[in-house]
Amino acid sequence: MFEMRSHITHKILPILASAAFSAxxxxxxxxxxxxxxxxxxxxxxxxxxxxxxxxxxxxxxxxKGRRSATMQPQVEGNITRILVKSGxxxxxxxxxxxxxxxxxxxxxxxxxxxxxxxxxxxxxxxxEVERQRKLFEAGVVSRDTYxxxxxxxxxxxxxxxxxxxxxxxxxxxxxxxxxxxxxxxxVGDVPVHVGDYxxxxxxxxxxxxxxxxxxxxxxxxxxxxxxxxGLAVEIIDSEGNAxxxxxxxxxxxxxxxxxxxxxxxxxxxxGAKLRTEQLVKARVTWNTNPAPVVxxxxxxxxGGQALYLSLRKRKGSTLRIRYL
Numbered sequence: 001m002f003e004m005r006s007h008i009t010h011k012i013l014p015i016l017a018s019a020a021f022s023a024x025x026x027x028x029x030x031x032x033x034x035x036x037x038x039x040x041x042x043x044x045x046x047x048x049x050x051x052x053x054x055x056x057x058x059x060x061x062x063x064k065g066r067r068s069a070t071m072q073p074q075v076e077g078n079i080t081r082i083l084v085k086s087g088x089x090x091x092x093x094x095x096x097x098x099x100x101x102x103x104x105x106x107x108x109x110x111x112x113x114x115x116x117x118x119x120x121x122x123x124x125x126x127x128e129v130e131r132q133r134k135l136f137e138a139g140v141v142s143r144d145t146y147x148x149x150x151x152x153x154x155x156x157x158x159x160x161x162x163x164x165x166x167x168x169x170x171x172x173x174x175x176x177x178x179x180x181x182x183x184x185x186x187v188g189d190v191p192v193h194v195g196d197y198x199x200x201x202x203x204x205x206x207x208x209x210x211x212x213x214x215x216x217x218x219x220x221x222x223x224x225x226x227x228x229x230g231l232a233v234e235i236i237d238s239e240g241n242a243x244x245x246x247x248x249x250x251x252x253x254x255x256x257x258x259x260x261x262x263x264x265x266x267x268x269x270x271g272a273k274l275r276t277e278q279l280v281k282a283r284v285t286w287n288t289n290p291a292p293v294v295x296x297x298x299x300x301x302x303g304g305q306a307l308y309l310s311l312r313k314r315k316g317s318t319l320r321i322r323y324l
Contacts, residue, residue, distance in 0.1 A: 061282035067209040101177035213268035218261035
């Protein structure tokens with residue numbers, strides 16, 4: 001009996017194991033349920049229209065004033081007075097600084113003393129020649145005596161006039177020891193101090209009117225055939241916004257050898273918040289032509305470098321426009 005049960009058990013166990021393995025394979029072969037299809041996003045369709053599009057280039061420009069003065073002395077000496085500071089608004093002729101004038105003042109005083117002596121001799125000879133003329137006409141003195149008196153008068157007159165001119169020159173030289181504003185403007189940096197020795201090469205300060213400004217634009221010679229007066233110019237800030245608008249009114253007849261560029265000038269309208277010697281960006285518009293214009297949201301960036309626009313033609317083909 002025991003041997004019969006063992007024999008049946010050996011035959012049934014492989015059959016059960018085979019059935020369990022088949023059931024396991026059958027369960028693994030069932031496919032997962034398919035995902036629901038994504039819904040397409042709605043797309044707005046609009047006709048592409050032609051609009052004026054400007055062709056322009058941007059260059060670095062320098063703002064300069066038509067009235068800007070660099071104050072340097074025409075004489076030498078120690079600075080004794082500084083009457084202004086940076087940023088002061090001064091009027092034409094206002095005293096800015098003074099250089100020690102004592103030496104020149106002494107020279108003027110000495111020259112004036114010499115002039116007084118020559119003036120006295122001139123006045124005497126003027127009276128003497130008139131007296132000799134009357135005596136000569138009365139027959140009291142000879143012609144030679146009268147001629148000598150007249151010669152002395154002419155010599156003293158010429159000597160006095162030459163000395164008077166030299167005195168005036170010395171007085172004008174004395175005025176150079178006072179540094180005055182050439183026009184109404186704003187004082188720039190004052191790099192000198194009281195007591196400093198100043199010569200003709202010493203920079204004392206600057207005076208800028210800060211009106212009637214001009215943009216100095218250096219345009220490469222490759223654009224020589226296109227540049228002309230009357231071209232529109234926009235002064236733009238760091239964010240690309242227009243600060244003010246102008247037009248080119250001057251073109252240099254020469255090419256800058258160092259930069260290989262052509263100097264163009266554009267006047268800056270009054271009220272623009274710009275300063276002399278300020279570096280700005282100037283956008284020069286060469287021409288304006290009609291071109292397709294689409295909303296910025298329709299443009300996609302590919303690879304982070306170039307802009308592409310996909311348009312669908314009526315026949316179903318795709319038109320790709322690349323904007324560099």
